[in-house]
Amino acid sequence: LSADAGRLGARLDAARGGDPTLTARLSRLNDEAELLREALEATRAAVAAAAELDAAAGAAGRAAAEAGFADVREAEEAYRSPAEREGKAELLRRLDDQHAAVTALLADPELIAAAAEPAPDLAAAEAGRDAAEEAHTRLASERDRAAARAARLAELRDELAARIERWRPAAERHRLAERMAALASGTSGDNQWNMSLTSFVLGERLRQVVDAANERLDHMSSGRYLLRHDLRKTAGSRARSGGGLGLKVADAWTGVDRDPATLSGGESFITSLALALGLADVVTAEAGGAEVGTLFVDEGFGTLDEDTLDDVLDILDGLRDGGRAVGIVSHVGELRTRIPVQLKVGKTRRGSTLVS
Structure with missing residues (x-):
């Protein structure tokens, strides 16, 4: 019985492994088995998703070729949202209206007769226009500078008047102090004996x-x-x-x-x-x-x-x-x-x- 008990104890120790108890080892092995089952399911899902991706990419490539595009990327670049498509359609309508208006204007007899006249000297007209624009720009600049100077002179005049008003009391005090200093130093004309x-x-x-x-x-x-x-x-x-x-x-x-x-x-x-x-x-x-x-x-x-x-x-x-x-x-x-x-x-x- 002692020998059997020793063998059984050894088998239990071997079965327990590095875990503190046999129950803890069984619990850990069950957790690992559950994780392995989840990993297997995830792997199967990934394989299925990859297969679906390959199938979708093939279908997209065939669809792009049928639509006249070189590849899927070119088709993606040509895609426009519904709002953008509506905006371009509105632009086409406006352009059609403008084309119709210009066509009607060009059919005016007066314009047809003017077009039959000799072509004007556009170079001379452009030179005159450029000279007039340059003179206008120069005169406008001079006018702006003169207006700025006039405004600045008005500001300086007001500032000078304000400072003169603030300076007058100090000038009067300085004049009195200067007179007293000259009198005390003996340099004033009021000091009869030139005595400091x-x-x-x-x-x-x-x-x-x-x-x-x-x-x-x-x-x-x-x-x-x-x-x-x-x-x-x-x-x-x-x-x-x-x-x-x-x-x-x-x-x-x-x-x-x-x-x-x-x-x-x-x-x-x-x-x-x-x-x-x-x-x-x-x-x-x-x-x-x-x-x-x-x-x-x-x-x-x-x-x-x-x-x-x-x-x-x-x-x-x-x-x-x-x-x-x-x-x-x-x-x-x-x-x-x-x-x-x-x-x-x-x-x-x-x-x-x-x-x-």
Whole structure:
């Protein structure tokens, strides 16, 4: 029994094959048999359809030959739809009507008599017609261009008028701004002194500096010179604007105002020194009382006579007494007796040295 069971199991395994169960294998084989039956039927239908196609093609070829065509393709190209056949029949009817009308017209005696006349010069008539058509085309083109130009000019005229109206307010504002700019820059004819706005502001500061400088210049020049602020252009100025920063020197000995360029070296020195001291005073006033505590004067003392030198040193001593430090750079020997603290520069071949 064990051996029989083993043989039966082996036969079942062989019968099952690669399927999980014998039932699954039977189901799959039945599906494959059904597909094979369907494929056989489809093959038989295809063979029958091919035979019918060959028969139909033969019949179509015989029919095309009987109708006078070379082959079926030529017959297919000659086929017309009912609507197209109806349209061509209608066209034939219209052509027949037109033929009848032309035949009746040609039978007119007047046309027959005109045909008997000599033939006209068609070449000359055609040349005249061509010339007339060319002239007409040219004149029509010129007329169209003129009309287009007239329309464009009308558009430009309206556009120009509109833009001028929009431009006028801006032009008025520009004219006012330009006038103000010229007035501020000193180039306007309404500006009497040709003074720019900057020069006006600086001129006011210069006037303050001149007032402060005259307090010391009067003492240093022994009452001879005073500075005057001049609104006119400075000497030698070639600019269109530049008034407001001029200086004149009032000479009490001659009673006339002098140009600063006519002062001698010593006079120029004391004038420049007075202006520098006046500027320091103005800066102190403008800076809220912050004084310029140190002042250096470099050379210029050699151009002064003895009396003027004493007056200048009196002014500098007054500054020093007021708490300011005044440094003098000079080689004038007379200053050694007036300046207590000195730094001397000694020159040798090996260089310069400082000696206190």
